[in-house]
Amino acid sequence: MAQYDIVIRNGMIIDGARSPRYKGDIGVKDGVIKRMGRIKDGEGARELDAEGMVVAPGFIDLHTHYDAQVFWDPYLTTSGWNGVTSVVIGNCGFGFAPCKKDLQYRAMESMTKVEAIPMATMEASIPWDWESYPEMLDSIDRAPKAVNLLPYVGVNPLLIWVMGLEDAKAGRKPTEAETEELKRLLNEAMDAGACGWSSQTLGVSGDPTAPTAGGAAQSDFDGTPMPSDVMWPETQIALAEVLGERGEGFIELSGATMPREHWEQLAEVSGAPIIYQALPASNMMIDMHKNLFEWFDRCREKGLRIYGQGITQNPPLLFTFDYWDLWGPVWEEYAGPNTQNEKILENLADESIREKLRAEPLKYMFIGGVDEARVVSVENSENEQWIGQSVGDIAEARGVHVVDAICDLVISDNLKTSFQAPQFDIGIEGIKQLLENSWVIPGLSDGGAHLKYLAAGSYATELISLYVREHEMLSLEEAHWRLSALPAFCAGFQDRGTLREGAAADIVVYDYEKLDYEFPNFRHDLPGDEYRVVSAGMGYRFVLVNGEVTIEDDKETHIHSGKLLRGGRGKSAEA
Template identity: 40%
Template sequence: MPTIMSSNTERWENGMPKFDTLIKGGTIVDGTGSPRFVGDIGIKDGIITDIGAGISGDASDVIDGTGKIVAPGVIDAHTHYDAQLHWDPYATNSGWHGTTTIGVGNCGFGFAPCHPQDRERYMQMMETTEQVPVNAMRTALGWDWVSFPEWIEHLKRVPKGVNVASYVPLNPLLIYVMGLEAAKSRPATAEERERMKQELHAAMDAGAIGFGFSYQGEHNTHIDCDGTPMPSDTMSREDILALAEVLRERGEGSIQALVDTPGARFGEIALEVARVSGRPVLHNVVIVNDFLPTYHEEVLALVDKAREEGLEIFTQTLTTRGWNEFKPMDWDIWNIIPEFREFTFAGDRAAKVAKAADEDYRTRLRNVYRPELLAPAGGPLEHYVLNDACGVAPWNQYEGKSVGEIAAAVGNRPTIDVFMDIVVDTNADSDFLVAEGMSFDDEKVAQVLKHPFTIPGTSDGGAHVKFWAGGQYSTDAIIWMVRETGLMTLEEMHYKLSAVPAEVLGLHNRGTLAAGQAADLFIYDYEALDYPRLKYEIAHDLPDGDWRRVCKPQGIERVMVNGETTFVNGTECTGATPGRLVGSGGADMDEQLMHPMAIAAE
């Protein structure tokens, strides 16, 4: 059994309680992979000062952890909470499920650097690609920054209930230096490339953890608001590698690269970036998909190949029992088929309904559609389940049935026509469920999660809020892989959920429970841990009263960020905002991000 990690056992220090918080008798899973043990944790000034058995000392808050798991806070490296933080300091859904640190700026999307004249365009991009409602952004962002260092200063001022690590997103960087049209149509000039490198240096000096980008050519489901690819998807490889050289020069930072999806395989670019940068590269994405049974094996083979070469490649998993619930107005994952993009970009509700009713459009769609084309995008149209027909006959009698089943029941009509009839008759307000984009194959998912260079996650938190909520991935992983199947130990799982992402992101004082580490943790009832399945809750909590889909936890009794409690009993918020901006430069950068004026004075 571990012993107390601090030699000072006095009950008081300088006339004050020794601890701000003392957790007594919890089952501690420290995130290192070491065996769990029953013990205590003492916290002072946001730091774990003591951990072990039999800790004594007074505390302002004593928590009885008897029978509960005490684990390091989840580090959710792949989110899009860049905007949502401005109206939701806790980055929910993730913050409810034990996440204490998030990464933003992923996939090349974000808001800095940005010239004032481009602000509206950036928000339109974020709405089109990540489905962050533009009205919410217009209401909440404030836009008191231009450069990336100014964005960092802005994030410091934003109240935060989670810690935030920010990549430099390459789409804004390209547009900032080259202009939108040039960024979409040609490589950078030598002068522009040098300026981008200087901007990245300045961003890293200010606290960025590296840069994030997507590189999917014409095949990304992330389509710009004008229907064309995003700049980074078609940018010059030489421009990407030039930015990778910056991290090599600095000897710090990491790179997030969305380069592999079932519909677009560009994994080799991740290896090129790792060779040039010499830094950790977080490859996206590895999934287990029953329609594409070898995809996950191919991605893991790529990672193994990179490691044999000495490259520091990790790949992030999308291996959760997740699902989508959507209205045709909001759904865009089918954009991998160009004809479906016509519906996505048709315009407002009336225009989309008119498109769905147009016989010429339907004919073209029938001619190109094959079920396997949507296998990488949540599953084929035939498998979409009709959740809600809005009371419209005859479709309301088929609620709970798939579109394929409905098509058979109404006389074997073409699937395309049945689906579009439902869209037209319900004014595009019908609601569908699709849960086949990710496999529920226990053994295959365990194979992916147990691989030494995978990281659970890809929650996409903050994105796709009209049809997706992924922040419960950590809760699901514990339930599925540990409690239900026994294919992983709890020690293995918490190592994966916290310590490994901390390593990749360069967060040197987070991810494990040990003396001197930040007191980011959550306490939960292992047997009671749960979440609703295949049914999101609707929350009308966006700045303008707009709605999103959410998934709340059960059995999580307390979440603590930097030693302060943010949630109790699942979703009861304390109102505390102890989150910090965190960097990848170790203690010095953490101190600079916390106390910039003091560092400048030195």
């Protein structure tokens, strides 16, 4: 009789704990790693040949917005196609619970902009069989999953539930009684299995008229700040007190404009790790990040756990003018997602509107400029000569302004031209700087969000194939610690993140020399007859989630062994 459900044989084991690699076997039983080393032949009900393969802990994707996608995509793609076995939801203060029934549509409206999830997709997939946070977790528990989910509590739904939508968005300071109710609701959510709370705080406390650091791309559907952008620091401290009183929990916070003293106070009061969002691997931010790292070091000397999460991946944004909103308010007004396609064509042909677009800077914030956008595909065969060229090159070749070059091209293709554009001025020196800091968590997939132009769930595949194998910035031992053990520690995963006896059997088996990922591409596979951008991984021989094979030879096995990790564990919070 077989002693193990699965034996992974003769693989090069990299355990994620920075231990030296070694060749050996892993025996899995009942979803748990029972034995590591040498295992006798015939002791596995199924034997997986890992000769010539790397065997490592599954990757943990800390920054996702799969809160809606979990109800229609068990694999949480593209993360689940790239070796990710666990994700965190409820990031940036956003989420769908608690939520009163009369505000459910309004909650989805917010996500159409701040995380760019199509309304038709949400309407077709979210069951809305809850109001409270514990009820939402029960609904997620019932959904089939091929990837594990660890839940955070978004601050925005809490503020709206307690204060009402208008007062929460106005930035009114909660009363003492309201603050106590916020704390009670957070305790209730954590009792049900939430692992902490999250917030995007990029505005001015109490002033929704002030501009936010996130700009239009990180705003509510109507262009106004989210409630968490204008929340008061005292409210964050009150929520931090909940974690301190419980002696557990974690904080994810996007708030680069907040005073560092406030960050330190949150860490001191909560006693919790705080994930600082976000550090783009930009060649333009080298000095800024050096200063930030020095502050992180001072915090660690004080015993305060503040860790940065880096945008260490560099997939291009892939888009058409059917949905594009990242070149600033004037482009968005005349050619943004809220404008019908027929009107976009009319606007781009209008000389008076082109004059306004020419007056705008070519580059807006952190997105590659209009001139940098590069043609990926065309609809009109006459435009095939421009494939692979930048709009700036096309404009020069035609002797026209950049705005005229892109407008003419898009019109002649009836909005079907696809472009790629860089983001965050990411470069190899910026990536190297982040990866050289052992306490920066690599990768920020934003999985489940910005679906029509971003697919960054391949960040771990990219890190290993490019920055370990090609550029030799890290050893494999260090890379796997950074991709699994460090995020597990920072975000509250209790029983996974390394390969060790007794740990959950979340395991990737891959061909190091063949590991790669697709160039982002469009797929029309969303509920509500919508499309998205994806990037699948290649070279994954097996992926195991809780001891069952969910990916084999880069293909889904349709085995849904993922779990809701209440309290950070693969069992109920009470167990």
